[in-house]
Amino acid sequence: MNDYVDKRIERFETLLKEIWTASEKYLGTFSVKLLVERAVWDLSAEYREIELLQCDEGGISCAEIAASVKKNPNLPVDEMFTKFITKYVEILARLVGREKTDKIVKKLNEEFGGISFNL
Amino acid sequence: MDKLKTGIKNFDNILSGGIPVYSLNIISGSPGSGKTILVQNIIFNSARDGLKSLYLTTISESQFKMVRHLQEFEFFSDDFLGDKFIYGDLGAVLRKQGTEKVLAYLTEMIKKHQPNILVIDSFKAIRDIFPDEKTFKAFVFDLAAALSVWEVTVFLIGEYEEKELTQLSEFAIADGIFHLYGQGEKRFQKRYLRILKMRGTHFEQGEHLFQISSAGIEVYPRIKPEGKGLQYEVRSGRKGFGITELDEMLSGGLKEGTITLISGGTGTGKTALALKFLLDGAEKGEKGLVLSFEEPVVQLIDNVRSLGWELDKYLADGRLDIRFISPIELDVDKHAFEIMDMVGENRVDRLVIDSISSFESSVIDLQKYKDYLWALGQQLKRRHVTTIFTVLNEDLFSPVVVTKAQISLMTDNIIILRYVEDDSNVKKVLGILKARGTNHNKDFREYEITPNGINILGKLDRANMLR
Numbered sequence: 040m041n042d043y044v045d046k047r048i049e050r051f052e053t054l055l056k057e058i059w060t061a062s063e064k065y066l067g068t069f070s071v072k073l074l075v076e077r078a079v080w081d082l083s084a085e086y087r088e089i090e091l092l093q094c095d096e097g098g099i100s101c102a103e104i105a106a107s108v109k110k111n112p113n114l115p116v117d118e119m120f121t122k123f124i125t126k127y128v129e130i131l132a133r134l135v136g137r138e139k140t141d142k143i144v145k146k147l148n149e150e151f152g153g154i155s156f157n158l
Numbered sequence: 159m160d161k162l163k164t165g166i167k168n169f170d171n172i173l174s175g176g177i178p179v180y181s182l183n184i185i186s187g188s189p190g191s192g193k194t195i196l197v198q199n200i201i202f203n204s205a206r207d208g209l210k211s212l213y214l215t216t217i218s219e220s221q222f223k224m225v226r227h228l229q230e231f232e233f234f235s236d237d238f239l240g241d242k243f244i245y246g247d248l249g250a251v252l253r254k255q256g257t258e259k260v261l262a263y264l265t266e267m268i269k270k271h272q273p274n275i276l277v278i279d280s281f282k283a284i285r286d287i288f289p290d291e292k293t294f295k296a297f298v299f300d301l302a303a304a305l306s307v308w309e310v311t312v313f314l315i316g317e318y319e320e321k322e323l324t325q326l327s328e329f330a331i332a333d334g335i336f337h338l339y340g341q342g343e344k345r346f347q348k349r350y351l352r353i354l355k356m357r358g359t360h361f362e363q364g365e366h367l368f369q370i371s372s373a374g375i376e377v378y379p380r381i382k383p384e385g386k387g388l389q390y391e392v393r394s395g396r397k398g399f400g401i402t403e404l405d406e407m408l409s410g411g412l413k414e415g416t417i418t419l420i421s422g423g424t425g426t427g428k429t430a431l432a433l434k435f436l437l438d439g440a441e442k443g444e445k446g447l448v449l450s451f452e453e454p455v456v457q458l459i460d461n462v463r464s465l466g467w468e469l470d471k472y473l474a475d476g477r478l479d480i481r482f483i484s485p486i487e488l489d490v491d492k493h494a495f496e497i498m499d500m501v502g503e504n505r506v507d508r509l510v511i512d513s514i515s516s517f518e519s520s521v522i523d524l525q526k527y528k529d530y531l532w533a534l535g536q537q538l539k540r541r542h543v544t545t546i547f548t549v550l551n552e553d554l555f556s557p558v559v560v561t562k563a564q565i566s567l568m569t570d571n572i573i574i575l576r577y578v579e580d581d582s583n584v585k586k587v588l589g590i591l592k593a594r595g596t597n598h599n600k601d602f603r604e605y606e607i608t609p610n611g612i613n614i615l616g617k618l619d620r621a622n623m624l625r
Contacts, residue, residue, distance in 0.1 A: 069300070073307040080269060133309060134180065 044108055044116055051120040052101040055092075058127065059099050061143050065135055068096050074134075075099065078127040086119045159358050162275070162311050165203030166196075168377040168495075172353070172362040177334060179311050181358065182302055184281070184328060186318035187338030192349055192370055194224075194279060195231070196338065197313045199374040201275055202233040205242035212273035212310075214248040214264075216283040221245045233374045244271050248278060252287055257297065260284070261304055268308045275311050281328065282316035295327040302331040323354060333357040338368075348489070351377070367492055378495040397508065397544045399431065400438030403614035407590055407599035412571055415542035416594065417535045421549045422575030426586055427607045428548040429453065431575070432510040433462055433469075434612060435546055440472040444507035447500060448480045451516035455480045466610045479504060485516040494530050498537050506543055513548040532568050551576070570594040575605075578620060587618050 062071045075094045082089045088111070091103035108114050132140035161176030170176045177183060185193045201211040215221075224245075228234040239245075251263045268276065278284070288294035305312050314328065323329055323337060335354040340347060350365040367378040398404075398411030405411050412418050412435075422428045429452075436446030450458055458480055462469050472478035481500070483493060501509060518527055531547075538545045547569070572591040577584050589602040604615040 067303075070303045070307065073304055077307045130307070130309070134306060 164200045174360045178358040181333035182312040183334035184332045191338040205238040209274040211275040214246045216249040279315040281314035416570035418571040419569040426575035439508040440477040446508040447506045509545045515550040
């Protein structure tokens with residue numbers, strides 16, 4: 040069970056890194072970091088654990104979330120990450136426009152066929 | 159792109175609908191130029207649309223004084239304070255915790271109140287606290303990025319001088335720059351605003367007059383003489399005076415949508431002739447408007463009645479409207495805009511401005527006066543309004559000097575009214591100097607103004623009439 044959750048978190052981490060890279064092209068590292076912080080703050084009222092998402096100029100890491108899940112195996116990981124990514128792309132769409140964000144959403148839907156990231 | 163509607167009269171028009179949301183805007187100007195009132199007017203109007211504003215002051219006036227001053231304005235409402243209008247003191251943070259805590263404080267305040275609009279008044283005061291330009295520049299860039307992710311529309315107010323607008327780092331990051339300033343004219347202390355930059359939307363460039371009244375800010379957009387104004391459809395219809403001989407001299411009347419100058423000395427009947435033009439239109443069901451800068455409405459109506467013309471029924475049914483604007487209160491920038499407003503709202507077909515000499519005497523800058531008349535003329539042509547400007551020729555016996563400012567160059571038709579001496583008598587003659595696109599009669603015809611109207615008499619054969 041833990042291995043499965045670890046792999047899911049790992050996969051979300053890969054996805055978040057891709058989003059980070061894609062967004063960085065338009066916004067620069069500093070702004071992407073601020074945007075992640077904004078999305079974390081928006082979601083933290085619902086999932087406190089999202090605050091454990093780490094990001095700095097070097098990129099994004101889910102290591103602390105993975106450690107937390109081991110203590111709290113009931114955390115709905117898929118739901119939390121899906122909501123986080125949806126929130127992130129929603130804010131991004133409002134800030135940079137739907138056209139540019141659509142490319143990211145398209146990539147997300149290709150990578151995560153089972154989850155729909157529609158704006 | 160979504161826009162924040164300012165709700166300020168005419169301001170949203172010059173911004174193509176409003177200020178782009180999430181933009182960072184600098185409102186600059188010297189003390190007393192109206193910066194704070196402009197922004198407060200916007201945020202109280204926005205509050206009525208359900209938007210919340212966070213207003214952070216630095217070293218400017220206290221909330222107590224601010225609220226006291228705001229109460230003078232109709233846009234103010236106590237109900238919004240503490241709910242849609244959140245006041246915060248950024249100055250205390252700067253003084254106690256230093257500049258490095260400003261970003262964190264702003265972010266915390268935004269998280270706490272989740273405003274749609276953020277105002278920092280005065281931002282220039284923050285600049286003055288920073289030790290050097292380099293550090294401030296870094297702060298400005300971080301601030302712009304930090305505010306943008308919170309989806310707030312930002313107004314940074316500052317007492318900047320015009321020369322600073324191209325030099326200081328905060329202007330590089332701004333999406334919008336609004337500069338407010340004053341300028342003295344003969345009778346008025348005038349306020350102007352210019353939009354120097356506005357990313358993400360089309361805006362009307364140039365200086366726009368604004369005034370501060372108890373209603374708040376009212377903007378009077380500059381009337382443009384260039385661009386689209388030059389393109390208009392020329393119509394072939396003609397509009398007469400209802401004076402057979404004169405209409406014949408004009409091959410049927412003035413061409414529709416043209417500008418005509420009636421120039422003449424005092425007492426030659428410029429106003430009477432122009433009013434006859436409107437009355438003829440009213441009889442045909444067209445709408446006419448007289449803007450009188452010289453004679454009050456009652457006096458004008460009495461004069462018309464003395465010529466045997468019936469105008470009451472047209473005034474009653476709205477086919478004719480007479481407005482008096484005191485030349486003492488005449489403000490060219492404001493009234494040029496209001497004239498177009500009246501013409502548009504009332505769907506005016508025929509317009510008389512009596513006289514443009516009053517315009518001329520209200521401005522210091524003659525070039526500006528010509529620009530405004532040129533722009534006004536173009537706007538009227540675009541709307542196919544057939545217009546008469548009357549102008550006083552101070553040289554009673556000279557027909558050639560039409561106006562001091564050579565306004566004749568921008569008109570399509572010129573009718574002159576002048577006095578001539580004839581056997582120890584003073585007679586009045588009328589001539590058409592110019593009628594664009596018309597094979598007009600070149601004679602000088604004697605005319606008389608009687609209790610039965612204006613009669614055009616025969617050709618007056620006097621040599622040297624144009625000297």
